Amino acid sequence: MRHGTLYAMFSRKIPLPLLSILFLLHGCSDDQQTETQVEQKQATHQEIPVAPPTQKPVQTTTRGSDITFEIEEFDFGTIWDHESMTAVYPFTNTGTQTLVITRMKAGCGCTTPVADKTVIQPGESGTITVTFDPRGKQRKQDKKITIYTNSPVNSEKALWIRSTVKPYIEVDNKFLMLNEMKMGEPESIEFNIYPSDPNYKIQSITGVGKHGQYVSAKEIEVPDGAPRRIRINVAPNKPWGAFHSQVLIQGVGKMPDGSDTNHTLTIFANGKTFGKIRASNHIMSIGTLPPGAAYNKKIKIFREDGDQFEVLNTSVTQPTVAGMNAVAIPEIDGSYSIIVSGTLPATHTGPINAQIVVQTDVPGEEVLSFRAAGVVPKRN
Numbered sequence: 001m002r003h004g005t006l007y008a009m010f011s012r013k014i015p016l017p018l019l020s021i022l023f024l025l026h027g028c029s030d031d032q033q034t035e036t037q038v039e040q041k042q043a044t045h046q047e048i049p050v051a052p053p054t055q056k057p058v059q060t061t062t063r064g065s066d067i068t069f070e071i072e073e074f075d076f077g078t079i080w081d082h083e084s085m086t087a088v089y090p091f092t093n094t095g096t097q098t099l100v101i102t103r104m105k106a107g108c109g110c111t112t113p114v115a116d117k118t119v120i121q122p123g124e125s126g127t128i129t130v131t132f133d134p135r136g137k138q139r140k141q142d143k144k145i146t147i148y149t150n151s152p153v154n155s156e157k158a159l160w161i162r163s164t165v166k167p168y169i170e171v172d173n174k175f176l177m178l179n180e181m182k183m184g185e186p187e188s189i190e191f192n193i194y195p196s197d198p199n200y201k202i203q204s205i206t207g208v209g210k211h212g213q214y215v216s217a218k219e220i221e222v223p224d225g226a227p228r229r230i231r232i233n234v235a236p237n238k239p240w241g242a243f244h245s246q247v248l249i250q251g252v253g254k255m256p257d258g259s260d261t262n263h264t265l266t267i268f269a270n271g272k273t274f275g276k277i278r279a280s281n282h283i284m285s286i287g288t289l290p291p292g293a294a295y296n297k298k299i300k301i302f303r304e305d306g307d308q309f310e311v312l313n314t315s316v317t318q319p320t321v322a323g324m325n326a327v328a329i330p331e332i333d334g335s336y337s338i339i340v341s342g343t344l345p346a347t348h349t350g351p352i353n354a355q356i357v358v359q360t361d362v363p364g365e366e367v368l369s370f371r372a373a374g375v376v377p378k379r380n
Helices: 003-010 016-044
Strands: 067-069 073-080 085-093 099-106 111-115 125-132 139-149 156-166 169-171 175-177 187-195 201-208 215-220 228-234 241-254 260-274 277-279 283-288 294-303 311-317 325-330 336-343 350-360 367-376
Touching: 067 156, 073 085, 085 156, 099 111, 111 139, 125 139, 125 156, 169 260, 187 241, 187 260, 201 215, 215 241, 228 241, 228 260, 241 367, 260 277, 277 367, 283 294, 283 336, 294 367, 311 325, 311 336, 336 350
Parallel strands: 073 156, 175 260, 283 367
Antiparallel strands: 067 085, 085 125, 099 139, 111 125, 139 156, 169 187, 187 228, 201 241, 215 228, 241 260, 277 294, 294 336, 311 350, 325 336, 350 367
16 A cells, blocks of 8 residues: 555544644654564575485385395496406395395306395395406406396396406407418418517416427517517427417516506417418317207318328217217218217307317327317207
């Protein structure tokens, strides 16, 4: 209501002095109310200190057992290939019954999961620690760890470790293919190395693996400005057949931050060796087969000079499946067909491996050995 209207209503009955006092009081009351409202609004917009957030207990909402992870993926970013990394995955049983971790499966041998407990009560927490060994790896790496539990909701949970692996020593190729080698003759192959530390010092080079005793290696001199170079030598007395070796190069150097580091580089050197007797293949491939399948595979052996020879015996050693047989069949051209046959067990899954040993009457090549290899894929 405006002051003019109020004055018109009360001027006839209220004396003027008293009316003036009323107007003053009315005006003061409005001003006080307005000031109080502004003060309240200002107080409403002031920042009130907030206590730091605390971790709320995970509520148990699932009937039966259940596993809930705080994180399910960890990215290490860029890491060196000789430094193991560890990630911790906290989890809680968010169910109403006891949780049991029955097993943990890593996607490769470079990843190792360890649980601090495998029986977890409702509301109880635990951790799974995963260690990743990047040795031999390079570039982008994604590794999966599967956690199996008795949870009716999440019986399988996947954890992931991701990284980009940077080699401390770069090489053009870690997997070297030797030329077809001949028994009684030496063989060699060379490759370059590019250490992150140009002053990296090689302390030892060692041959390892199935035929590691037949290899040696050393760093050779190169022109100024050329990459450092390693030569692998294969001894003349290497055996007949498939050849598998590794060379370990161990040394010391500096990291970019100036700290000392030890580093081991593994190089693979594989090939095949023949003598007077040659073979159509140095590995007997069984192939990919279903459980319970029958197989019949053949390799032909012969003398390149055309001379006659005799196979005295064949045998199967170290088989991973039962019922594998080997036989030598003479052919009209003087060669032999080595036939491997059998029927896989109906329950077998995984690799199929064996050594096929052939005995001959050829001096220096009395025992020939083939690797038989195949696989039965695991069912999902």
